[in-house]
Amino acid sequence: MTRRTVRIAMNGVTGRMGYRQHLVRSILAIREEGGLDLGDGDVLWPEPVLVGRREHALREVAERHGLTEWSTDLDTVLADDSVDIYFDSQVTSARVEAIKKAVAAGKHIYTEKPTATDLEGALDLARLAESADVKHGVVQDKIFLPGLLKLKRLIDGGFFGQILSVRGEFGYWVFEGDWQEPQRPSWNYRAEDGGGITVDMFPHWEYVLHELFGKVNSVSAHVTTHIPRRWDEQGKPYAATADDSAYGIFELEGGIVAQINSSWAVRVNRDELVEFQVDGTHGSAVAGLRSCRVQHRSATPKPVWNPDLAATESFRDQWQEIPDNTEFDNGFKAQWELFLRHITLGEPYRWDLLAGARGVQLAELGLKSSEQGRRFDVPELSL
Template sequence: MRIAMNGVTGRMGYRQHLVRSLLALREQGGLDLGDGTALWPEPVLVGRREHALRDLAERHGLDASAVSTDLDAVLADDSIDIYFDAQVTSARAAALRKAISAGKHVYTEKPTDTSLAGALELASLARDAGIKHGVVQDKLFLPGLLKLKRLIDGGFFGEILSVRGEFGYWVFEGDWQEAQRPSWNYRAEDGGGIVVDMFPHWEYVLHGLFGRVTSVQALAATHIPRRHDERGQPYEATADDAAYGIFELEGGTVAQINSSWAVRVNRTELVEFQVDGTHGSAVAGLRGCRVQHRSATSKPTWNPDLPVTEDFRAQWQEVPDNGEFDNGFKAQWEQFLRHVALGEPYERDLLAGARGVQLAELGLKSSAEGRRIEVPELAL
């Protein structure tokens, strides 16, 4: 199966989608389809910088013909089955429209578009074209959240009351230390901003684990207004670098999630979710998950005049792996490829991607207007 991959010179497109997903599938002999056959992925690298693409192809033993700077020509090639997009957000929607028009199945990073109207149009175009389509929702496939899902499915929490999430790290300003994220992330005119980047993640995590988001109240902030770009030149940050959100979920659970590129990490992992229920609580990161059952819950008493003598963190128990966890991006690629090859059910489609764009759009509106906003259910 030939897969056009646009955006593989970027960190995520290269490391997670090319190397740790499709090339990893090739290293294991292809994707076992369960009928004695294996699907063999053939990446075709697409982008603007031919020398960079050829370097990647040579480094990983791909044929020189599997490189192109002409997206239109690639999409006109009948041998291409799937188009994958990991470009910058501002370039993604136009390329996806071309791929859908060419009759290619599409798989894409998020957000799928910079507006809800555009994201819904993509979903409608894909439905009308009769193609298979999927959106990356990698965090649901990571060990910590898979363990959390196991706890939910097993009834560990009783009634789930609340979810509290903390995400982020300090992104250097680019003057005295090089920034570890590209400068476009901090320019709204280029599709940047932490709400646009992270709220689509929070939508599918909350929806997939706890229930649909029914309302949002958010405050977005630009804490660091001046940064330095890749050439060391100063620029004004026009996009938000932190967001503080409260989300009501179907069924009554309340979620609070802080997202920031201007916070120093005092957590076990870069993102953690605490889930509190009537029967127990859990703290899950991307890999680990710790729990405390109600039978083992301590009984603290507030007294500011005395030092705390309890080691509260030591009272939590680590959830065992009880299995092997593959790379989350690769696991979702396998699901999507089986969906294309065998027609197996797949729910992480462009409509699901539109829900993420919707939440980001309404989160920014909530912040601008200073009010709580209902999140309507989407349908085509």
């Protein structure tokens, strides 16, 4: 067996997402499995180099997991020729400058989304990476989740017939911070720091819709801030200048209409924090993060509207659960493995910085649509 080491500068792993999903449940999980099997007796061993601004936090994470390499000096890390990949999970406002430095240093790029705070910046990154001939990828984790993988299986199998519509509900109540600690960082609610649910979630919806149903041709959105006053990590009140809710209608190629509500000011009355209902001529499905339920046209009941009588049937019980039929890995880890194989073996990989720019574009158009009260076409992007 031959072990090949790939060194990854991981910037932002002291944050919630960077630490839990990317460091612990992806890179360290691959190491716990003995590395990534490349075939023919080759194993890829990811070696993380932790990068961040808070020395004490980096040291604590490194000591907790037996890691020896960490630094608060990004420039020095990028100057190290033994570092192969730069990964970014910082706050969005700090991302562009860091990725530009990494591209200039010749590092392959893997980054969280959104890739930039505006479309011009996102396209600039994609062009720079292409010009520098470095490989690049953007985290698009939702399509690797069990529920959406089951949904993809149904689509590929022709279960729906002609797909007519998609309805998505995402969100939960994020505590304001005055009487209970909020479960999201305060920067998420400050536009000046790159916050807002539109710039956070519309990039997700772009790749989910694009991958499963088709290109987004137009967007109409209403964006608002339902909770204008919140309390930060120090318990101090601040004005929420970023949107906490976005309601979007997307027209897809083929005439499919998608409606997706995203809110951090909604209490959950559904089985999972995000659910997509897909309706087609031959059947319907409701997919969440892990589960997927279907109702075929041959088993569709005949509800009758009667407001004078209580319903005697449980509509949820009329749906059939789709079995797993396989073991699903962590979605972030699954995409990391594909990107690492892309880096080392040259295997195809389509979730690049241009794909990331499409997400930024949709968020930008969604905000513009809300501001101007009109629908916008979504132009095709190219480098």
